[in-house]
Amino acid sequence: METILETKNLTMNFGGIKALDRVDLDVRQGEICALIGPNGAGKTTFFNCITGIYPPSEGDVFISPPAGKRKRINGLPVHRVTARGLARTFQNIRLFPDMTVLENVMVGRHCRTKAGVLGAIFRDRITRKEEKAVVTRSYAILERIGLADLANALARNLPYGDQRRLEIARALATEPFLLLLDEPAAGMNPRETEALEELILRIKTEEQISILMIEHDMRMVMSISDRIFVLDYGKKIAEGTAAEIWENPVVIKAYLGEEFDA
Amino acid sequence: MKRLAELRESLVIALWFMFLTFPILVIQVNTIEKTIIWRWQNLLYVGIGSFALSFVWRYFIGKAAAGGRASGERAEEKTSILQRITADSRFSRSAILLTALIALAFPFLSSTYQVNIMTTALMYVVLGLGLNIVVGQAGLLHLGYVAFYAVGAYTYALLYQHFGIGFWTALPLGALMAMVFGLLLGFPVLRLRGDYLAIVTLGFGEITRIVLENWSEFSSGPSGISEIPRPGFFNLAMDLEESTIYLYFLMVGFVLFTIFVTNRLQNSRIGRAWLALREDEVACEAMGVNKTVAKMTAFALGSTWAGMMGVVFAAKTTFVNPASFTFLESAMILSIVVLGGMGSTLGVILASFLLILLPEYLRAFSDYRMLLFGTIMVVMMIFRPQGIITNIRRTYEYHFERKQNGAPDASV
Structure with a gap:
């Protein structure tokens, strides 16, 4: 399997604090990878670094889209990273609360469409066609995610679980090859988590989109991840399959603290 | 009890206004004849006026707050008459x-x-x-x-x-x-x-x-x-x-x-x-x-x-x-x-x-x-912090019934 995302020596300093310390990580085509670690381990910083919100202090981020060449993307502005095929969701939901569910997804289509000011004013044939395609496509995404019947509701009136799903739908609208999910199951009840699990698996198999997610729900991480990376204090301390991580003493130590032998 | 507190509050407001407007509205200096005219009746007007107005003010504030509470989460669904009129195409x-x-x-x-x-x-x-x-x-x-x-x-x-x-x-x-x-x-x-x-x-x-x-x-x-x-x-x-x-x-x-x-x-x-x-x-x-x-x-x-x-x-x-x-x-x-x-x-x-x-x-x-x-x-x-007319954006609506004919339609 091909590697589609690769970081080499990725380091992020905030003043004197190393939030990320030489992290090497790779995601392969068709994988679900999980990034875990205690609070403050630098997981979200890692996401922010690869999506361009922070330029990394050192190290490189490479992407190799399935239909493209390997490219270095550090320092690219956020919207260009999205255009290259990395889409993300946020730990604290960041929808457009006063726009409808459908419109939220339509914004996701922005980077795949072209209509400009003149197109908007004259509303020529091409623009109308594009606009129609945006609506149809966005609606289709909502259907697949299971939010179609809420298409005309305002995003802020959605229940919590649906807001999380809408964020995923919006990210899918940008046509990514890799979806970055920042704690998608946070605050969900077990039933919602199960539905989410099923959704993530479906995205992987039906849409051929690979997934890298930060998650604290260990049951979910263990059951759906192909590989897991563990961060602690900005360093990658382990990687491997669910079973390997489960047994790894270093990981257990990071999570539960050192054992004292009397 | 509440009435009494309101009364006292209004009294304080009235006193404040009287104090604040005293230099402008009461004292009138005639610089030519070098005399000062004391217009005490103005003080009285200001006092009574602000006392009465503070009640009116409180009434409206109370009403606005009560309205906000009553409608609660449905606030955005509540539309003003003006909006309903403009929405009616006829x-x-x-x-x-x-x-x-x-x-x-x-x-x-x-x-x-x-x-x-x-x-x-x-x-x-x-x-x-x-x-x-x-x-x-x-x-x-x-x-x-x-x-x-x-x-x-x-x-x-x-x-x-x-x-x-x-x-x-x-x-x-x-x-x-x-x-x-x-x-x-x-x-x-x-x-x-x-x-x-x-x-x-x-x-x-x-x-x-x-x-x-x-x-x-x-x-x-x-x-x-x-x-x-x-x-x-x-x-x-x-x-x-x-x-x-x-x-x-x-x-x-x-x-x-x-x-x-x-x-x-x-x-x-x-x-x-x-x-x-x-x-x-x-x-x-x-x-x-x-x-x-x-x-x-x-x-x-x-x-x-x-x-x-x-x-x-x-x-x-x-x-x-x-x-x-x-x-x-x-x-x-x-x-x-x-x-x-x-x-x-x-x-x-x-x-x-x-x-x-x-x-x-x-x-x-x-x-x-x-x-x-x-x-x-x-x-x-x-x-009315939203302005005279709250902007109700025309949102994209998806019409489900047309979809069955295989022609999805969206209108603005």
């Missing part, structure tokens, strides 16, 4: 027809003076709608809008003075010039957010005015440029009255054009991006919207409209000088947008008529104009 169609008839008949039924005032009001409608693109749609607080208005006006004035260029050629040039200035300013400034952006745009507005005032070789300073021709119509000779009416109809055309364009913009890819940008900048960027381009577009488009109106302004008054482009003008246009309801076209139109026509017709109160202005603003912000 009614709005006849309203539009009526407005059109009035607009057409107006110049022939009233004096030149009235037509002139109305033209000014229409200019502010266009300015308000232009600023609405920047402030209402893209959410960028812009306090220097008048600078671009000035750019447009001076473009026409100078082009005429030096090259004898007429109104119709100057109109696109003034708009273009303002757009260029908008882009020039926008480029360094738009990385700032909120308050900082407001301060910088405010500064730019003042800088433009001061430059025009002091750079006499360029703009002939405070004395301004005069004898700018009114808009022509195929070299037809028009007397003052005719050209006033002509300008009025021109402005009606401009208003229609602006409404058309801003509506189209609002319901487009770029309009969606602006809206998303206003709601959440970080998420918007992460969804692939180029923040800089989106903001610049809004800024440049808003400036274009100001530039166009600047040309019209120069042609209408036939004279420009820097005194017409003070911060007050920016504040006025911004007030129109805020008072009307950010993003709402009808609100902006109503607000500009209110703010421009009221002072004209209430000439008697012209001294208190700014005072009234402030009061209206404060009261508005407390009771």
